[in-house]
Amino acid sequence: MTKVHELSGSVIKKANAFFYEINMEVKTSLRYRFSFVSDLIFFVIFMAVLISGNVGMSFGVKYDYENYKVLTLVGYLAWTVSVEAMSSSTSKVSMELTRGTFYRKLNSICSIQLLLLANMISSLLAEIIVFVGLLLLAGFLWQIVIPFHLSILLAFAFCTLGMYGLGLLLSGMAIHLKRIGSVMLLVQTGLLFITDTIPTSEAVTNITKLIPLTCCNRVIRLCLSGKSYFMEFIWLIVISVLWFAIGNLLFKVFVTRAKKRGNLLHY
Amino acid sequence: MIQLHKVSCRFDKNYILKDLDLDLAPNTIHTVVAPNGTGKTTLFGLLADLNIPTSGTIDYQNGFSKKDVVLLLAGDKNLYMKNTVKENVYFFGILRGLSKKDIEKNITFYKKIFPQYDEFQDKLTEILSYGQKRIVALFSAIVSESKCIILDEAAEGLDISNLQVLKELLQEAKKDRIIILASHDFYFCSEISNQIYYLKEGQIISKGSNLTRDQLFEEYQKLFG
Numbered sequence: 258m259t260k261v262h263e264l265s266g267s268v269i270k271k272a273n274a275f276f277y278e279i280n281m282e283v284k285t286s287l288r289y290r291f292s293f294v295s296d297l298i299f300f301v302i303f304m305a306v307l308i309s310g311n312v313g314m315s316f317g318v319k320y321d322y323e324n325y326k327v328l329t330l331v332g333y334l335a336w337t338v339s340v341e342a343m344s345s346s347t348s349k350v351s352m353e354l355t356r357g358t359f360y361r362k363l364n365s366i367c368s369i370q371l372l373l374l375a376n377m378i379s380s381l382l383a384e385i386i387v388f389v390g391l392l393l394l395a396g397f398l399w400q401i402v403i404p405f406h407l408s409i410l411l412a413f414a415f416c417t418l419g420m421y422g423l424g425l426l427l428s429g430m431a432i433h434l435k436r437i438g439s440v441m442l443l444v445q446t447g448l449l450f451i452t453d454t455i456p457t458s459e460a461v462t463n464i465t466k467l468i469p470l471t472c473c474n475r476v477i478r479l480c481l482s483g484k485s486y487f488m489e490f491i492w493l494i495v496i497s498v499l500w501f502a503i504g505n506l507l508f509k510v511f512v513t514r515a516k517k518r519g520n521l522l523h524y
Numbered sequence: 525m526i527q528l529h530k531v532s533c534r535f536d537k538n539y540i541l542k543d544l545d546l547d548l549a550p551n552t553i554h555t556v557v558a559p560n561g562t563g564k565t566t567l568f569g570l571l572a573d574l575n576i577p578t579s580g581t582i583d584y585q586n587g588f589s590k591k592d593v594v595l596l597l598a599g600d601k602n603l604y605m606k607n608t609v610k611e612n613v614y615f616f617g618i619l620r621g622l623s624k625k626d627i628e629k630n631i632t633f634y635k636k637i638f639p640q641y642d643e644f645q646d647k648l649t650e651i652l653s654y655g656q657k658r659i660v661a662l663f664s665a666i667v668s669e670s671k672c673i674i675l676d677e678a679a680e681g682l683d684i685s686n687l688q689v690l691k692e693l694l695q696e697a698k699k700d701r702i703i704i705l706a707s708h709d710f711y712f713c714s715e716i717s718n719q720i721y722y723l724k725e726g727q728i729i730s731k732g733s734n735l736t737r738d739q740l741f742e743e744y745q746k747l748f749g
Contacts, residue, residue: 270621277618285606357601364591365619516576519535522569
């Protein structure tokens with residue numbers, strides 16, 4: 258009975274730490290209000306380039322769906338969420354190592370990976386404000402309205418989890434190799450072209466279906482065009498959970514290596 | 525109690541610490557005195573589990589564990605600048621597994637030494653002065669019940685009033701805790717420290733208890749010229 262009590266106490270303490278991390282980050286985001294405006298401007302301009310260039314036209318043929326702009330926008334949103342999920346932990350780790358707060362978190366009651374997950378959730382919560390703005394503008398400017406499907410939300414959730422795992426791997430590299438800003442930029446931009454966010458050849462997507470974002474793009478577009486997506490959804494879940502596990506494991510390995518090499522304290 | 529036994533730490537081919545023995549008892553302020561680049565930060569990193577020794581052992585005994593060690597780096601770091609002082613203090617307490625009630629109780633207790641907390645608590649950390657940030661970082665570590673607090677370059681950049689608050693906080697905090705400092709300020713070291721260790725070539729080559737400023741300086745001159 259005492260052990261059960263201790264265990265539930267420990268879970269509550271970890272949950273407190275997890276939710277307080279979200280709380281701290283949301284407050285920080287709200288104090289950088291201009292970033293919402295700059296993000297929205299960037300996203301709208303980028304979307305305008307995609308739409309005016311008829312970039313996603315081939316999606317209409319591929320998925321036999323008339324409104325290809327919806328398929329383009331939804332892929333663009335998935336890419337945005339994925340990039341945020343991936344880069345939030347990497348930039349957070351680099352920033353905290355520089356600021357000296359990482360060391361205080363490393364000895365916390367809650368694992369650093371869980372705290373980074375909380376940080377990612379807070380980043381996505383802040384991003385929702387930008388998304389709402391983007392969706393409203395997309396409806397107003399280009400008459401694009403994305404129909405609501407629970408499956409799309411679930412696909413986004415699993416994709417986020419998988420991309421977070423990939424982000425943990427990159428965070429581990431950031432600890433080990435220190436400056437990976439340019440690698441991050443390359444990966445983020447590369448994802449746009451290889452994950453079918455903008456039309457990508459099948460030869461490429463056959464390889465990149467190991468990336469959760471590629472699977473997510475496929476699932477949400479099949480769902481919107483009314484086709485069967487069961488097998489693709491299962492694949493998305495498997496790949497995302499796998500990346501989550503791999504990311505966690507390799508992050509730990511990188512932290513241990515950094516402790517051995519003295520990288521943590523000399524960041 | 526934390527015991528280091530024949531601890532060596534090597535990065536690439538260079539030994540930073542070599543066969544270092546050190547006993548760190550609670551209720552004591554331990555100060556490591558050494559010129560720059562002699563391995564103080566590496567030693568602190570080992571204690572806080574941020575480095576892994578190449579050989580030797582570090583034993584955490586009598587209720588102390590790796591997780592109880594907090595390392596406060598030199599400079600105006602260790603805090604979240606876009607959050608308020610109160611948010612920071614609560615956050616680090618919650619990260620240590622404390623309830624809000626416990627944190628509140630601790631704040632009330634230690635506020636007697638740091639009454640400016642009431643004035644600072646709703647301010648963003650970024651607007652505090654360098655010295656105030658240092659004090660807030662230490663305050664957050666004490667309130668969060670860290671059993672071993674390491675303060676690198678403890679007195680660096682503090683004015684007289686902040687230095688006084690720092691001393692009082694450390695004197696109060698050392699009860700049941702291990703406090704470890706590094707400082708180049710011999711006046712401060714002699715006033716505050718119970719144990720002084722001189723670190724040279726990766727080893728503790730000399731130590732002394734409750735040294736006066738002159739004794740401390742004399743020994744330093746003898747060892748490091």
